[in-house]
Amino acid sequence: MNELNMTILFAGVIAGAAPILLATLGETITEKAGLINLSLDGTIMLGAMTSFVVAYETGSIVMGFASAAVVGALIAAIVAIFSIYLDQSQVAVGFVLTLMARDLAYFLGNPYTRIHGPTVKPLSIPLLEDIPFFGEVFFNHNLLVYFSILMIGLCWWYIYRTSNGLILRSVGENPRACFARGIDPKKIQLLYTMCGGLLVGLAGATFSLCAKPGWGRPQGAEGTGWIALALVIFGGWHPVRAAIGAYLFAFLQVLGIYLQGWFPSIPAQVFQVAPFPLMIFTLLLINIVQKESVLELAEGKMWMKSILGVFSGAMPTALGRTYKTD
Amino acid sequence: MSSSQDTASKFFRYSRELILALVVVFAFTTFILLLAGAPPLAAYYHIFKGSLGSLGKLSHVIKAWIPLTLCACGLLYSFRIGLWNIGVEGQVMVGAVFTTFVLRLGMEGHVPVFYLVVSCIAGIAGGALWALIAGYLKTKGGIHEIFAGLGLNFVAQAIILWLIFGPWKRAGIASMSGTEMFPRDLWLPSVFAIRLSVIGLTLTVVAIVITALMLRYTKIGLYLKALGSNVQAAHMFDLNPRRYMLLAMIFAGGFAGLAGSIQVTGVYHRLIPAISSNYGYLALLVVMLANYNVWISPAVAFFFACLNVGSIQLPMVLHLDSSLSGVIQGALVLAALAMHAWRLQSARREEHVSSYE
Numbered sequence: 001m002n003e004l005n006m007t008i009l010f011a012g013v014i015a016g017a018a019p020i021l022l023a024t025l026g027e028t029i030t031e032k033a034g035l036i037n038l039s040l041d042g043t044i045m046l047g048a049m050t051s052f053v054v055a056y057e058t059g060s061i062v063m064g065f066a067s068a069a070v071v072g073a074l075i076a077a078i079v080a081i082f083s084i085y086l087d088q089s090q091v092a093v094g095f096v097l098t099l100m101a102r103d104l105a106y107f108l109g110n111p112y113t114r115i116h117g118p119t120v121k122p123l124s125i126p127l128l129e130d131i132p133f134f135g136e137v138f139f140n141h142n143l144l145v146y147f148s149i150l151m152i153g154l155c156w157w158y159i160y161r162t163s164n165g166l167i168l169r170s171v172g173e174n175p176r177a178c179f180a181r182g183i184d185p186k187k188i189q190l191l192y193t194m195c196g197g198l199l200v201g202l203a204g205a206t207f208s209l210c211a212k213p214g215w216g217r218p219q220g221a222e223g224t225g226w227i228a229l230a231l232v233i234f235g236g237w238h239p240v241r242a243a244i245g246a247y248l249f250a251f252l253q254v255l256g257i258y259l260q261g262w263f264p265s266i267p268a269q270v271f272q273v274a275p276f277p278l279m280i281f282t283l284l285l286i287n288i289v290q291k292e293s294v295l296e297l298a299e300g301k302m303w304m305k306s307i308l309g310v311f312s313g314a315m316p317t318a319l320g321r322t323y324k325t326d
Numbered sequence: 327m328s329s330s331q332d333t334a335s336k337f338f339r340y341s342r343e344l345i346l347a348l349v350v351v352f353a354f355t356t357f358i359l360l361l362a363g364a365p366p367l368a369a370y371y372h373i374f375k376g377s378l379g380s381l382g383k384l385s386h387v388i389k390a391w392i393p394l395t396l397c398a399c400g401l402l403y404s405f406r407i408g409l410w411n412i413g414v415e416g417q418v419m420v421g422a423v424f425t426t427f428v429l430r431l432g433m434e435g436h437v438p439v440f441y442l443v444v445s446c447i448a449g450i451a452g453g454a455l456w457a458l459i460a461g462y463l464k465t466k467g468g469i470h471e472i473f474a475g476l477g478l479n480f481v482a483q484a485i486i487l488w489l490i491f492g493p494w495k496r497a498g499i500a501s502m503s504g505t506e507m508f509p510r511d512l513w514l515p516s517v518f519a520i521r522l523s524v525i526g527l528t529l530t531v532v533a534i535v536i537t538a539l540m541l542r543y544t545k546i547g548l549y550l551k552a553l554g555s556n557v558q559a560a561h562m563f564d565l566n567p568r569r570y571m572l573l574a575m576i577f578a579g580g581f582a583g584l585a586g587s588i589q590v591t592g593v594y595h596r597l598i599p600a601i602s603s604n605y606g607y608l609a610l611l612v613v614m615l616a617n618y619n620v621w622i623s624p625a626v627a628f629f630f631a632c633l634n635v636g637s638i639q640l641p642m643v644l645h646l647d648s649s650l651s652g653v654i655q656g657a658l659v660l661a662a663l664a665m666h667a668w669r670l671q672s673a674r675r676e677e678h679v680s681s682y683e
Contacts, residue, residue, distance in 0.1 A: 104656075267491045277477060280474060
């Protein structure tokens, strides 16, 4: 285990990134429409618990995933309705739901802790899996991993290449103008917040049915939601860049397991924390890059511009500001 | 309408809303309990008995009330200027770390009182420092205080674990049970029978009064409120919003640090991994439910402390998870927000009607 094996390392990154990737893509869609759903961490936990319990009781993994998707969409709907229609702070509602959904998951999942339940079986893709290195890294996973990779492209295509995606983006940029064009921004925001929440719920199910099978207190998925929220910013509200962020994060996590093997005296939790200071650091970089003095400095220097480009990203203009009809 | 009548009708409406919210939450909790296959009445009974059933239980409630109220006091400053100080949890932890650091120096000392006082001041300074980092990341780095604070919470937790398993580990075995227990003369003096620190209780009451006076009668309180409600107006008063944001963070962190300090000197007498016990996060809910009111916050904190302490009985007696308290607390805040929205909308409707008359 202490030997660094590149194939296992990268295969682990691709597999480990699946849940956080789904959560990050979901939140990217939500925030593109101009709403912040802060409840991610709790939604993931409740989704994980629900899917495990449903899959265990019905014996159907599909039912497990479906129930987690419903839970995710419902919590997102609460956030959306409170902020869009009831005029309450979306940050406040999201935060309350973060804690509440997690506690609800612990409470209702209590009888199902530390029991063996159904898990998603690996499904290697014939022929492709025989390619040396790449076959092992990319084509020897379970269905959810493939789904998460497909979702990156699908999200990008939907947001940037379809007319519905155009409406989604315009609601996040200028809801007032959308209203003038006969689009109800509130309905659109509610819809995409729920779509995003659906993916976040699936992320939870991916934890309890594949990545970290089973349920318990703690489950092991705690904190992921917050990372996903940060990755959306890291990705500059672009699904592909957010996905790169998710893989970077998964890489760090896997690396942490190896580091732990090399330094057994340091408790495991210390390594698990590493992404958080890194998150602050990247957010700091993103902001520094957007300062005018830095942009002036980079004027005329191609190499510097391309570095800065990595850390720049435009926030949807109306993000976090609830649209009011007048 | 005369003003006394107005107050009476307002009071009537508030209490009607409160009762309605409580009924909704009660129904919801009962539904959750039934869903878990648990007897609701027995659960409520054990929560009540486990929190207010005896003097010993009550002292546990007050032990939880102290850090909860101190954090809530601190959060009132940061909320007033519109900051979401989610980092309060980490501020409690760093306060506890600084306090432990000073007490460790005092292990061999001969003047325990001196070390106790210094450790308390160090705890406040530690919390304030951790809040100030989040504040600078916000004002200078442009990082939203939620992400800065949250990241710092995880860092603080890692520091505590590293200290407990590394430099400050107990002789022989390092474990999750924490550092070596401090000698008795480094404990905050407590009422013997119920093991409740009177000094901690007094400090908390003082904190409430100071916060109330500060927010209401001083220029700082006025400016925090002015900046919180309208940052654009800041330049008219020649105010520097960033400076006041940092100031609010220092106050918030200071009170949180004091909470962490009392957790060490008055409750656990050592540093443990869960020294903050989620009281920081919970205090955010307390302040929201209290509608950011300094006098209502301690009362809500007391109720929350009862729920927390009482629900500890649930795993032992009914084999339920103790997190039911968190579900009730969250439901209460959501219900309060919904009521608030309802009040806003009916007020707007009344306005709308009267404008046509």
